[in-house]
Amino acid sequence: MRLWFGLLLATIFALGCHPQPQKPAPGEVPPLPPASGTAVGYLVDASGELQLHDDQLTKLKEIDASLAAENGQIDAQLRQVEKPVPEEQLSPQAQKAGVQPQRYNNAPGASTIQTNDSMKLRKLRDQNDRDALKKAFALLDAEQLKKAKQILAERGVQVPGEAKQETTHSEDDGKPLPGMEP
Numbered sequence: 001m002r003l004w005f006g007l008l009l010a011t012i013f014a015l016g017c018h019p020q021p022q023k024p025a026p027g028e029v030p031p032l033p034p035a036s037g038t039a040v041g042y043l044v045d046a047s048g049e050l051q052l053h054d055d056q057l058t059k060l061k062e063i064d065a066s067l068a069a070e071n072g073q074i075d076a077q078l079r080q081v082e083k084p085v086p087e088e089q090l091s092p093q094a095q096k097a098g099v100q101p102q103r104y105n106n107a108p109g110a111s112t113i114q115t116n117d118s119m120k121l122r123k124l125r126d127q128n129d130r131d132a133l134k135k136a137f138a139l140l141d142a143e144q145l146k147k148a149k150q151i152l153a154e155r156g157v158q159v160p161g162e163a164k165q166e167t168t169h170s171e172d173d174g175k176p177l178p179g180m181e182p
Contacts, residue, residue, distance in 0.1 A: 082112040
C-alpha cells in the first residue's frame with residue numbers, strides 16, 4: 001500500500017515539475033526579429049500569412065538581400081563612427097567617501113556618442129528601408145498590402161506613407177509590482 005502511494009506521489013511530483021511548453025495564441029506576434037534583419041525580412045518571414053506567389057517571394061528575397069547588403073555597409077561605418085561613452089572610474093578617495101558610480105546602460109547602441117556623421121548614416125539607413133519597402137509594396141496586391149502593413153505595424157516598423165505611431169505610456173510605468181516595493 002505504501003509503495004503504491006509513494007509511486008503515486010512520485011508521479012504527481014514528476015508531472016508537476018515539468019511545465020508544459022507555452023504556445024503563442026493565434027495572431028500573437030513572434031518575438032524574434034526577421035531572419036535577415038531588415039524590414040522586408042518581416043514580409044519574407046510572413047510569406048505564408050501573406051499568401052505570396054513564388055515570383056513575389058523570389059523578388060522580395062532579392063529586395064531583402066540587397067537591403068541587407070546596403071545596410072550592412074552602413075552598420076559597419078556606424079560601428080566605426082559611434083564609440084561607446086567611456087565608463088567613469090571613481091578615485092579611491094571617492095569610493096571611501098561612499099560616492100556611487102554613475103549608472104551605465106549596456107544595451108547595444110544605448111551609450112554611444114552620436115555625431116553628425118552617425119546621424120546622417122542613420123538617416124541613410126532609414127531611407128534605404130523606406131525605399132525597399134516601397135519596392136516590396138509594389139509587388140503586392142491590395143489584400144496582401146493591407147496585411148503587410150498590419151504585420152509591419154505590429155512589429156514596430158514605420159510603414160512608408162503612414163503616420164508615425166506614438167508610443168503609449170501608462171501611469172503605472174516604472175512603479176514596482178505589489179509586494180516588490182523597496
